[in-house]
Amino acid sequence: MAKRKIAVIGIGKISQDQHLPVIDKSKDFELAACVSTRGIGHGDVPVFKTAAELYRAMPEVNLVAVCTPPSVRHAIVREALDHGKDVLMEKPPTPTISELDDLRAYAKKKNLVLFQTWHSRYNAAVDKAKSILRKQGVASVRIDWRESVRKWHPGQDWVWEAGGFGVCDPGINALSIFTKIMPFPVFVKSAVLKFPSNRQSPVDAEIVFKSSEPHQPEMSAGFNWLEESGEIWTITIQTLDGNELKLEKGGTVLKVNGKTKVEAPSEEYERIYEHFAELLKKGKSEVEDAPLRLTADAFLLASRYNVDEFHW
Amino acid sequence: MAKRKIAVIGIGKISQDQHLPVIDKSKDFELAACVSTRGIGHGDVPVFKTAAELYRAMPEVNLVAVCTPPSVRHAIVREALDHGKDVLMEKPPTPTISELDDLRAYAKKKNLVLFQTWHSRYNAAVDKAKSILRKQGVASVRIDWRESVRKWHPGQDWVWEAGGFGVCDPGINALSIFTKIMPFPVFVKSAVLKFPSNRQSPVDAEIVFKSSEPHQPEMSAGFNWLEESGEIWTITIQTLDGNELKLEKGGTVLKVNGKTKVEAPSEEYERIYEHFAELLKKGKSEVEDAPLRLTADAFLLASRYNVDEFHW
Structure with a gap:
């Protein structure tokens, strides 16, 4: 064709x-x-x-x-x-x-x-984690998402403008994985957003989630945009079966109890375009809004603090 | 029965x-x-x-x-x-x-x-305004929603807490009318939220709306929570036919070109319970989310400023 x-x-x-x-x-x-x-x-x-x-x-x-x-x-x-x-x-x-x-x-x-598209969802390690959690349940989740805005958005002032999401721009990638792998709906319970005092979008976010699960799993996320040691894009999950899952490197690596189970080269965008071809063949739209909703919810009910100015 | x-x-x-x-x-x-x-x-x-x-x-x-x-x-x-x-x-x-x-x-x-429920929607003046706008179109909208938090929420600290909406708690009433009467979808284009420096929710909001209408009507809203002169709960609309509609007193009065067309005693909650009875008879839910969405959207993309502390 x-x-x-x-x-x-x-x-x-x-x-x-x-x-x-x-x-x-x-x-x-x-x-x-x-x-x-x-x-x-x-x-x-x-x-x-x-x-x-x-x-x-x-x-x-x-x-x-x-x-x-x-x-x-x-x-x-x-x-x-x-x-x-x-x-x-x-x-x-x-x-x-x-x-x-x-x-x-x-x-x-x-x-x-x-x-x-939500590129971080397109990884075999993410699919595998989803399937494990469906079987084993979730006891707790911790998302750590820290990177350098200077490396990933060099000079892009729009990310700091009102409506530019700030550190929630990378953070929403974590939320796109989180909402894909969770076997139940999650909600924002509380959030703290820190804004550089000379900017209109946050440099740091700490979010606590809740669910309607009777055992009330503890779930939280920390995003920071001033990490200079390298990228920390990790989701750590304890399952109800007592196992520890770690999705590392932005969802490309899955470790279970410290042992690597999936490690594939990142081909997120290749898979996005393959998926788009399939959707076109079927004439089917796909608009998943949960990551944006959770982000909006965090802004809606966050406590806000001003911190040091940001300069490139 | x-x-x-x-x-x-x-x-x-x-x-x-x-x-x-x-x-x-x-x-x-x-x-x-x-x-x-x-x-x-x-x-x-x-x-x-x-x-x-x-x-x-x-x-x-x-x-x-x-x-x-x-x-x-x-x-x-x-x-x-x-x-x-x-x-x-x-x-x-x-x-x-x-x-x-x-x-x-x-x-x-x-x-x-x-x-x-969205109580402000339950007024004959609101229904009448909706019907006029469907016929005459919208050239511009200005929402002015100012009241005293000390009068309407005396000592209620929760309205000032993160997630308490602040001045958007009364403001969402205006948005519930606005989203009911508009003949086309509206979106938040930009917003400015002002937070008392000792509180976590805004005391003042200024929102600019946009639409996909080709003639780009100008639409905006100003909410303030320190108005001591009495309540100003007014929506002013210019129609494309050149008429001016004013919804006053929180949607209970409709004036067209300065002349009162509808003025009914406020029976919002009576009508809410009548409507609930109807919904129960039909077994039908009614969950209109547009007012909450616009509010969340304003928080998501607002510029934020700290202003004077608020004390009761």
Whole structure:
């Protein structure tokens, strides 16, 4: 079968690191165009300043991957759906829940595929952990998610702006794994967010979760954006059977009682595009909103503290 | 038909001001019991310290109205549903969206009625405004919602705690009207929240809304909790036909171009209980989440500022 033509909208770090190289080697997709307000392209495909120009010039392109910052996504995805395009969205989807709900409803109304990606979910170690927890139950969960904002978002001031999520931008990756592997619904019980006094999004978050499980498992998460020792992206789970699971390196490694059970090279974006191809074949949308909801819930009921200023 | 027996859980200010007197004169309901951790009752009905005691002692009571602060609602409503009770909930429903979604799904699973009340929606002036806007369209909306926290929540420290909503507790009433009357979906575009430097919830909120309407109506809201001149609970709307609608006094009065069109005595809670009776007759739940979502969205993407300390 011929490859499906896809355009990438928003050519920033994540497009250049992941989307474009993964599309280049995909058996399902081929890059047809880039849309970049800054005029950045890839290979020899056409580059448009706006999506409207793309839709006019290349109406045969029926798919778009939207990789802009979340603040402008709602209008861009609505516009794409209005032009009859199926859409893949980078995470986090939108700055608000109402916008994500609206896009889901709108895609359904237009009978188009909307796929909300959560890259950290696409790891064999995550699937294996889910299956173990379904059988063994959960006694406790601790999420530790610490990285350097200077390394992962160099100079990107938008992550510090209101609506930019701050440390919850990486943290939502942990929540996307957490909500995938848990065998029961989880809720935010309390949260503490720390804001650099010169910024509008948090540098540190500590979240306590609750559930309706009778045995009341203890569950919590700590996110920090000033970790310079390297990435700590770990979820530690005690099962009711007395075993300890550790998902390490962002969900790519699973250890059980200290022994490595799954360790696969990270091919998250390869699997995202494979999954998108399947959804397109079935004509089926997939918009999982639990990670965004938990994040919104943490902001809604957090205690807030100001801490040291942040400068790049 | 015999009146339906109902118990009220949480005997605070709103129960005493509204729920209990309205039930007393209702043709559909009769008060069967109170649940109050502080042992506060009403008339000569039994008082229980916990809902579990009520359910054990009076299994014939099939309905509960939950009027506690939102922080403990999720567990209380889940417990009520587990005991086969239909449930009415005071606003705001829960401190987080995930909890409200869970309760809605759980009521559906249990095949029970869950009714999320938003009292400000129950006014003839609101219904009339909705019908005018459907015909005339919306050019702009300004919400002004200012009242004295000292008058309306005297000494209630929980409203200032994390998860207590702060000035968005009254503000969500405005949003419940706003989301009822608007003929199209609205989203939070930006927000500024001001927190007393010794409190964890905001005293002042300024929210800008957006929509996907091509003519981009200007819509905004200002909430303040230190207004001592009296209540200002006003929504001003310019229609595309060039008329000015003013919903005043919390949605009980509608003026069109300065002339009063609807002015009815406030019977919000009477209408809530009438509506609950209808829902029970039909076996139908009603959980409208848009007001809570917009509130959560405002917290998620707000700029935050510290202002003067608040003391009672």
